[in-house]
Amino acid sequence: MSSDRRTALLVLPVLLALCMPERVLAQRASVTGTIQDSTGAVVPLAKVTAQNKATGISRSAFTADSGSFRISSLAPGIYDVRIEKNGFKTVEYSQVELAVDQVQNLDTTLVPSSIQETITVKGESIAAIDLNDAETGNTITSQQIENLPLILRDPYQLTLLSPGAIQSNSILGGFSVNGSRERNNNFLMDGTDNNDAEIPGLSLPQPSLTALNPDSVQEFQVITSNFLPEFGRNTGFCGGHREQERQQRLSRRRLLVWAL
Numbered sequence: 001m002s003s004d005r006r007t008a009l010l011v012l013p014v015l016l017a018l019c020m021p022e023r024v025l026a027q028r029a030s031v032t033g034t035i036q037d038s039t040g041a042v043v044p045l046a047k048v049t050a051q052n053k054a055t056g057i058s059r060s061a062f063t064a065d066s067g068s069f070r071i072s073s074l075a076p077g078i079y080d081v082r083i084e085k086n087g088f089k090t091v092e093y094s095q096v097e098l099a100v101d102q103v104q105n106l107d108t109t110l111v112p113s114s115i116q117e118t119i120t121v122k123g124e125s126i127a128a129i130d131l132n133d134a135e136t137g138n139t140i141t142s143q144q145i146e147n148l149p150l151i152l153r154d155p156y157q158l159t160l161l162s163p164g165a166i167q168s169n170s171i172l173g174g175f176s177v178n179g180s181r182e183r184n185n186n187f188l189m190d191g192t193d194n195n196d197a198e199i200p201g202l203s204l205p206q207p208s209l210t211a212l213n214p215d216s217v218q219e220f221q222v223i224t225s226n227f228l229p230e231f232g233r234n235t236g237f238c239g240g241h242r243e244q245e246r247q248q249r250l251s252r253r254r255l256l257v258w259a260l
Helices: 003-018 142-147 155-161 247-259
Strands: 029-037 047-052 058-062 068-074 077-084 090-098 103-105 108-110 118-122 136-140 165-167 175-177 186-189 217-225 238-243
Touching: 029 047, 029 077, 029 090, 047 068, 058 068, 136 155, 142 155, 142 217, 155 165, 155 175, 155 217
Parallel strands: 029 103, 029 108, 090 118, 186 238
Antiparallel strands: 029 068, 047 058, 047 077, 077 090, 136 217, 165 175, 217 238
């Protein structure tokens, strides 16, 4: 292989990543916050680590001089978030659930300590308040997709669980949200456009619409108003779903094959 071709193969993935649309990145979640001590003074250079419980993958960041931190591009899932700094008790938030496009705020106060101690905060006690934007909507979880009846096996039916969403009575069979037309909706799959080119905004299978398998959908976010720019394609609602992480399942299959 020539050196020019080898260089092109190395540069191409980088260029594709730089050209990735913002809405693809919006299918990820973030953790942010400000770290202070018991006197209210900010704590710089505190280490914050977020570990995905399903994959074991962890991401770390250090607080800035202002005591603030942000860990972005986290895959939606369950996380343990650990905050540590020499001379303070370590704080660990366990079982923090992050949804698609969620920005979880974890403002924390560290308590001085001369010995190594850890304070554990259960994720259930953390309010899922997004201070990052003014979007309104809700998230359809994997538990709802698995447990609620889906006669047509179409996860988009669960859009009707969102406030302001009704089934339209037209021949198109779509959804109307907050009184908007059914063709004014926007569907995304893993951050990419999933609308029919001729009749956009419909949930039923169309020639250019990728049909969804509920067994492969991790969760589904419905945004009904105050869209961010990356979601502002139409005036109805924005529905974005994320496929299940398959890495663990594939690893098990590979182990079974090798065992045979």
